[in-house]
Amino acid sequence: MALKRTSFPRTAEAVAVVELRNAIVRGDLPPGAQIRQSAAAEELGLSVIPVREALKTLAGEGIVSYLPQRGYTVTELRPESVDGIFRLRELLETEAEAVASTRLRPEDLAAMRAAVDAQLAATLAGDGYAAIVSNRAFHFALLERCDNEWLLRFVRQLWDALEPHRALAYRRTALKGDAARAHAILREHEAVLDAFESGRTQEALRLLAEHRAEGREDFHRLLTTTAET
Incomplete structure (x- = not known):
């Protein structure tokens, strides 16, 4: 039997990464904007956990930043x-x-x-x-x-x-x-x-x-x- 997979289901975290990145690139979330995990999860129809993991991924890419007491924001450049x-x-x-x-x-x-x-x-x-x-x-x-x-x-x-x-x-x-x-x-x-x-x-x-x-x-x-x- 020869199987060929032509499409792959995306995980909830992958969906959150793509949608958050697109919102940032579109300018819907401008530099300095705070990203509230619960609100983002509700808008995406996801639980908070994949959104949190997605934000960690984006933070690793430098697109968002994390600050204690403030949470995640879209990175501002100097x-x-x-x-x-x-x-x-x-x-x-x-x-x-x-x-x-x-x-x-x-x-x-x-x-x-x-x-x-x-x-x-x-x-x-x-x-x-x-x-x-x-x-x-x-x-x-x-x-x-x-x-x-x-x-x-x-x-x-x-x-x-x-x-x-x-x-x-x-x-x-x-x-x-x-x-x-x-x-x-x-x-x-x-x-x-x-x-x-x-x-x-x-x-x-x-x-x-x-x-x-x-x-x-x-x-x-x-x-x-x-x-x-």
């Missing part, structure tokens, strides 16, 4: 934390991108193109969550071709730590009617993709490094704005 995260991203992603760039297939470039198209549609529609999802899809269509799961695990964790603040940035620009930076990010993605499609690999890698540096400045500007409000 400027020095942003610099530390982007320094690690520079080290890890430079390695991953260099390896991945030698292994890119037509279907990988197609996936990057689809992500850019989706990001454009999301930006025009003012859908911050969809823009964040497609932005990540663009980068990981490349990064995952490094085929180093340990390297990717750390890169994903660094991205996850920034996502709540990315959501906050999209919400603020949407409220101000200012999509200039969102469109600039799209132009940067287009330039990277055009370079890869034209076989200008070293130029693409240079543009990715510049794009990452711009991202660091975006987060510093966001933290400065947050401190002033």
